[in-house]
Amino acid sequence: MIYADNAATTKLSKTALQAMLPYMEELYGNPSSLYAFGQKAKEALEDARARIAACIGAQPREITFTSGGSEADNQAILTAARLGQRKGNRHIISTAFEHHAVLHTLEKLKQQGFEITLLDVHKNGIVTPEQVAQAIREDTCLVSVMYANNEIGTVQPIAEIGAVCREKGVLFHTDAVQAAGHLHIDVEKQNIDMLSLSAHKFHGPKGIGVLYAKRGIPLECVISGGGQERGKRAGTENVPAVMGMAAALEEACRDIDSNAEKLIPLRDRLIAGLGQIPYSELNGDGENRLPGNVSFCFEGIEGESLLLLLDDKGVCASSGSACTSGSLDPSHVLLAIGRPHEVAHGSLRLSLGEDTTQADVEYLIRAVTEVVTYLRSMSPFWRDLVSGKRPHVFSE
Numbered sequence: 538m539i540y541a542d543n544a545a546t547t548k549l550s551k552t553a554l555q556a557m558l559p560y561m562e563e564l565y566g567n568p569s570s571l572y573a574f575g576q577k578a579k580e581a582l583e584d585a586r587a588r589i590a591a592c593i594g595a596q597p598r599e600i601t602f603t604s605g606g607s608e609a610d611n612q613a614i615l616t617a618a619r620l621g622q623r624k625g626n627r628h629i630i631s632t633a634f635e636h637h638a639v640l641h642t643l644e645k646l647k648q649q650g651f652e653i654t655l656l657d658v659h660k661n662g663i664v665t666p667e668q669v670a671q672a673i674r675e676d677t678c679l680v681s682v683m684y685a686n687n688e689i690g691t692v693q694p695i696a697e698i699g700a701v702c703r704e705k706g707v708l709f710h711t712d713a714v715q716a717a718g719h720l721h722i723d724v725e726k727q728n729i730d731m732l733s734l735s736a737h738k739f740h741g742p743k744g745i746g747v748l749y750a751k752r753g754i755p756l757e758c759v760i761s762g763g764g765q766e767r768g769k770r771a772g773t774e775n776v777p778a779v780m781g782m783a784a785a786l787e788e789a790c791r792d793i794d795s796n797a798e799k800l801i802p803l804r805d806r807l808i809a810g811l812g813q814i815p816y817s818e819l820n821g822d823g824e825n826r827l828p829g830n831v832s833f834c835f836e837g838i839e840g841e842s843l844l845l846l847l848d849d850k851g852v853c854a855s856s857g858s859a860c861t862s863g864s865l866d867p868s869h870v871l872l873a874i875g876r877p878h879e880v881a882h883g884s885l886r887l888s889l890g891e892d893t894t895q896a897d898v899e900y901l902i903r904a905v906t907e908v909v910t911y912l913r914s915m916s917p918f919w920r921d922l923v924s925g926k927r928p929h930v931f932s933e
């Protein structure tokens with residue numbers, strides 16, 4: 538099997554597993570308990586918080602543990618919305634290609650009377666600081682722009698967007714779930730007020746994440762109950778998962794440059810190989826993208842069939858994000874970068890990981906080429922394209 542879906546989730550690293558085991562076996566105390574056995578878990582938790590903070594240039598008290606990226610996104614946006622509301626500022630800026638954890642939260646706020654501006658994304662999959670500057674109004678309470686897109690892997694100019702927001706006095710949140718462990722993060726240097734992370738995207742366990750919030754930002758409590766996480770997120774802390782997350786993040790951040798050095802040539806070989814398939818195109822900028830992300834559209838192909846036949850060949854891939862697969866709507870991300878509906882349906886995302894080899898990449902190129910050729914040979918839609926009944930969208 539070739540696992541080429543690291544944007545959906547990653548394998549737990551050995552280091553992360555080892556860091557978790559003691560807290561599932563012997564050290565199972567509750568960090569809120571007053572006796573020494575509980576306090577031992579509390580100490581471990583606070584040590585993990587400090588190590589995670591150090592990985593992103595933050596202070597330990599600016600780190601709140603959540604159940605993952607989705608919850609962190611929800612909490613960040615609701616925090617800014619409540620703060621804005623108090624001052625009568627009910628305008629939020631985001632982009633058309635955010636993760637649904639952001640988009641659906643904004644949709645809810647819209648129903649509560651907030652005005653949402655979703656910035657268009659350029660054809661290359663990048664939003665500019667100028668667009669953000671132009672969209673900011675007197676009553677803007679939040680700008681939320683993702684660091685790297687989960688489908689097409691494009692990387693946004695986060696530091697520059699953060700600088701625009703800071704200058705205008707508007708809170709800036711970034712969903713850095715896809716970026717963490719692949720791109721350097723420094724919340725101070727990058728002018729970030731709030732940032733979301735999810736451990737299972739960087740070889741940590743599932744169901745745990747982080748919301749960074751700059752000191753002075755009073756977080757909105759989204760889970761009420763006990764006083765854990767300074768009263769901002771109730772519930773007994775998932776100590777093993779936090780320990781695994783801290784270990785995974787430290788490992789990934791330590792290896793960012795060496796992993797990129799290894800992954801980028803593999804990614805570019807895969808892009809070149811798939812680019813040989815007629816009437817295909819890479820989605821998003823060729824350079825400004827995550828080291829492991831390859832996203833293509835193929836004319837005359839139905840993405841679901843492509844995935845099923847690749848599965849038969851032992852390839853785990855995705856048509857876009859795992860969250861929307863199963864629905865027949867084309868990806869909002871591909872529509873946002875201007876792909877027409879019929880092309881957006883024929884999409885494929887291959888996200889490579891640190892275990893991916895040169896031989897895997899050669900196999901992927903062969904397998905995708907074969908499957909695309911086969912599916913086209915059976916497609917009435919493709920026949921119309923070949924006969925000229927329908928115009929091609931891409932060039933050969």
Ligand SMILES: *Cc1c(COP(=O)(O)O)cnc(C)c1O
Pocket residue numbers: 544604605606607608610636638683685686687712714715735736737738744745746
């Ligand atoms: C995976 C992902 C999320 C959701 O994270 P979970 O921990 O699975 O809730 C949010 N944003 C982006 C960009 C993602 O890729």
